Amino acid sequence: MNYQWNWGVFLQPSASGDDTYLGWMFAGFKMTIGLSLSAWVIALLLGALVGVLRTVPNKVLAGFATAYVEMFRNVPLLVQLFIWYFVLPELLPASIGDAYKQSNPVMQQFLASMICLGLFTSARVAEQVRAGIYSLPRGQKNAGLALGFTLPQTYRFVMLPMAFRLVVPPLTSEFLNIFKNSAVCSTIGLLELAAQGRQLVDYTAQPFESFIAVTLSYIIINVTVMTLMHKFERRIAVPGYIGGK
């Protein structure tokens, strides 16, 4: 193999002229983080809600939650993204749809990506939350109810505090997944980390440097996430139980 290594490429002025290629990479890095974090907020909030609803005695609510999870879990992420980005704007009422299509294209890509990743991940979070609630001893719910708590109070004070602690490790891997899955959003033109890496190859013909930089960036993000989540896990550990003192 005859490859000309050139790590200096990152400091060269980029094709757009107003930045270096390192600047492009950094812009992609920020986009990946911004997209993933905002999608994670959606995923956590909706996922927690839907996961709880899957366990309630009310059949209508539980049925709705099950349908929600199955819908988002059984369609490929890429297909979901195309639906959010290409199909859904056409289904909106003409006035809203047109306004959306005339808005900033980066904003359109970002919104579609954030909603898509957020909802896709929320279904997976919901499954973890449900599993956490079911893994509690059955008597805990009875103990809450027997003290005179209503069912919502029993969830709030008795079941969820323990269930959420139990699901922190699986949620950490969902959190890591959302950063990795965000690379799919390069397919609709969103200039996140992976897309910037490919763009760099197109302009400089230096694929090794480019994708080594991309790979390292993802590793840095995920090692940081793992470290923070591990700290968090230790902070919320319950004394006398697994992981606690």
Place this chain on the structure above:
Amino acid sequence: MIKITNVSKHYGDFKVLTDCTTSVSKGEVIVVCGPSGSGKSTLIKCVNGLEPFQAGEIFVDGTSVGDPKTNLSKLRAKVGMVFQNFELFPHMSITQNLAIAQVKVLGRSQEEAMDKGLKLLDRVGLKAQAAKFPGQLSGGQQQRVAIARALAMDPICMLFDEPTSALDPEMVNEVLDVMTELAHEGMTMMCVTHEMGFAKRVADRVIFMDQGHIVEDDSKEEFFANPRSERAQQFLAKILHH
């Protein structure tokens, strides 16, 4: 205080309770015993509505448990319950375990609830453990805390669902002592238990169940001296051997 009339419950074709009728008056201590699977735990859970039943009626302090219009949470707040596996809330300190329902259900202030909790903790001999978490206590200690937690709600009666079955043998007595003391103070109690020594010492009446039926419902003297049914005789013969 508790009135159970013709209560039946089934899961599909499987009958868990058949036509159970009995009552507990104020200040009375009832021991419910019987082989496993006889429905005794189910019966006691029906009393505060943790298990639904299909036929019959249960009244607690004049309130119908089976009536869909009954506010079960309000009723349960007045009925203390102690479980086989303690069921303390593992993420809360012992004092929080004792205080939370007083605050959230009865609307007491945090200080008032803490005060009351600490007094009861002292009563069950665990004041030194107040700041610990349930996972740091032994089974017997946890169960005494669970009793204190139920008492903190000022219950009008107490239900015990096999409170000593999950304990190491050497811890059984510390829990039974607390229960005995409660009984002597005049608490109305319905206890599902295999502790026949406890039944002999403090029970007013003994209910013997088998396959979902109440087979015997007698004074303890009568029950231990001459049980009428063959099933109860067999049960006693086996259980009193050791």
